[in-house]
Amino acid sequence: MAEFIAMGGYGAYVWSSYAIAALVLGVNAVLARRAERAVLHALARDPNGDDDDAPA
Amino acid sequence: MFAFLHKYASLMHFYRLSARWSGWLALATALLMAYGLYGGLVTAPADYQQGDSYRIIYIHVPSAWMSLFVYMCMAGAGAVALVWKIKLAEIWLRASAPIGASFTFLALVTGSIWGKPMWGTWWVWDARLTSELVLLFLYLGIMALDNAIEDRRTGARAAAVLTLIGVVNIPIIHYSVEWWSTLHQGPTVSKLDRPSIHIDMLIPLLVMAVAFTTFYFAAALARVRGGILAYDRNTSWVRDMVGREAARGHG
Amino acid sequence: MTPRRKRLLIICLSVAGLAIAAGLILTAFEKNLMYFYSPTEVAEGAAPESRPFRLGGMVVDGSILRQPQGLGVFFTVTDYAHERVVYYEGILPDLFREGQGIVANGQLNDTGVFVANEVLAKHDENYMPPEVADAVAAGKARSGASGGAPAGNL
Structure with missing residues (x-):
């Protein structure tokens, strides 16, 4: 297990890469799902677009 | 001529169809990612030269491939949006941009982290790295341009034009290592020859590439569905759905 | 020509024009980009x-x-x-x-x-595991190849 984490001495490089990837993909997944729901909620609050400043 | 395709371009139709796909794509992504990560981190052997540091390849290369693939999808959507004025194409382009930008960022950052111990530097201005950085700026520029324009449809069309102009960068990125003398090495997989990577190392790489692809479609689809609702907000089908959602919220 | 065909033509010509321009610029700067x-x-x-x-x-x-x-x-x-x-x-x-x-x-x-x-x-x-690399090197030594041609590009 210790060998696995050490990655032959390159552990810091390998694991930081994988961590950044997890972060980037995770944020993308969360924001994507949020985007879908946010539109639905926004439309529920304001179905006629009365609150919008400019035409869609 | 493309009348039957127009049915699928119907926003309502696409919205209904895509409800199923999202779930399956997310599941496929999770499974493929797990299999690819296990293969890349555990079962694939260490490299004779780079030892275990090469395992960054399982993030770096799929990200780089996706940065190009997503851009080409955007270019295709952009062309369809400009020529046939299909709303779904506009929505797809807009949905893809942040995801493509993320892959480009990931490719650049993991490449930099890999380069430090192997090459001896975090960055060089060679043709491959520079053109990939230009791609990131293109993505950000497309997103900024779309955001700056008030009207949703005009914004999408402007973004489409910029996307198509930037397409010339894609072959530059791919062939940069052959056209110029670069620090970045030449292609290992995407060349006309046999891949110069051992099969035990190659398989997890391909699995991760597919996993990243299904991820893209899953995430883009979620954004597209939101975009469809926004575009069609004044139609009866959306109003009905919104009404039901509001009732559920207050219920 | 229908408006749609005209739009398609404009787009194709613009992309082609840009590609040519980019190609010319790049060949001109080839020395610097090398x-x-x-x-x-x-x-x-x-x-x-x-x-x-x-x-x-x-x-x-x-x-x-x-x-x-x-x-x-x-x-x-x-x-x-x-x-x-x-x-x-x-x-x-x-x-x-x-x-x-x-x-x-x-x-x-x-x-x-x-x-x-x-x-x-x-x-x-x-990319290959050490055993394969050793086998390749041994094969080269046996066939009498001198340490000449590189495995990849310069």
């Missing part, structure tokens, strides 16, 4: 005399000479047509070894030695 000079180009005088530039080549087997004290090291790079001696003081990257491609940043001194302030190692596009 990342390093080869030993042959240096021998022919194509590289700058009194400015830093980058030299790229393969490290010749047996040419690495580490100084007894300090970090100084001499080695020879080749492009299999010409050679150039390089001197470098500093920590070499992990991939630096005989037969490896390198790119060095520095200047030629009066005696034609390339004094480097930075040495980067290239690696080729091959």
Whole structure:
């Protein structure tokens, strides 16, 4: 297990890469799902677009 | 001529169809990612030269491939949006941009982290790295341009034009290592020859590439569905759905 | 021509026009975009005399000479047509070894030695486990191939 984490001495490089990837993909997944729901909620609050400043 | 395709371009139709796909794509992504990560981190052997540091390849290369693939999808959507004025194409382009930008960022950052111990530097201005950085700026520029324009449809069309102009960068990125003398090495997989990577190392790489692809479609689809609702907000089908959602919220 | 066809034509022409423009610009700037000079180009005088530039080549087997004290090291790079001696003081990257491609940043001194302030190692596009690499090397030795042709590009 210790060998696995050490990655032959390159552990810091390998694991930081994988961590950044997890972060980037995770944020993308969360924001994507949020985007879908946010539109639905926004439309529920304001179905006629009365609150919008400019035409869609 | 493309009348039957127009049915699928119907926003309502696409919205209904895509409800199923999202779930399956997310599941496929999770499974493929797990299999690819296990293969890349555990079962694939260490490299004779780079030892275990090469395992960054399982993030770096799929990200780089996706940065190009997503851009080409955007270019295709952009062309369809400009020529046939299909709303779904506009929505797809807009949905893809942040995801493509993320892959480009990931490719650049993991490449930099890999380069430090192997090459001896975090960055060089060679043709491959520079053109990939230009791609990131293109993505950000497309997103900024779309955001700056008030009207949703005009914004999408402007973004489409910029996307198509930037397409010339894609072959530059791919062939940069052959056209110029670069620090970045030449292609290992995407060349006309046999891949110069051992099969035990190659398989997890391909699995991760597919996993990243299904991820893209899953995430883009979620954004597209939101975009469809926004575009069609004044139609009866959306109003009905919104009404039901509001009732559920207050219920 | 229908409006749609006209739009398609405009887009195609614009993209084609841009591609041509980009191609022309790139060929014009080819010298600047080239990342390093080869030993042959240096021998022919194509590289700058009194400015830093980058030299790229393969490290010749047996040419690495580490100084007894300090970090100084001499080695020879080749492009299999010409050679150039390089001197470098500093920590070499992990991939630096005989037969490896390198790119060095520095200047030629009066005696034609390339004094480097930075040495980067290239690696080729091959990935394989150590056992396979050993087998390949053994196969090459058996077939009498000299340590000549590189596995990847320069």
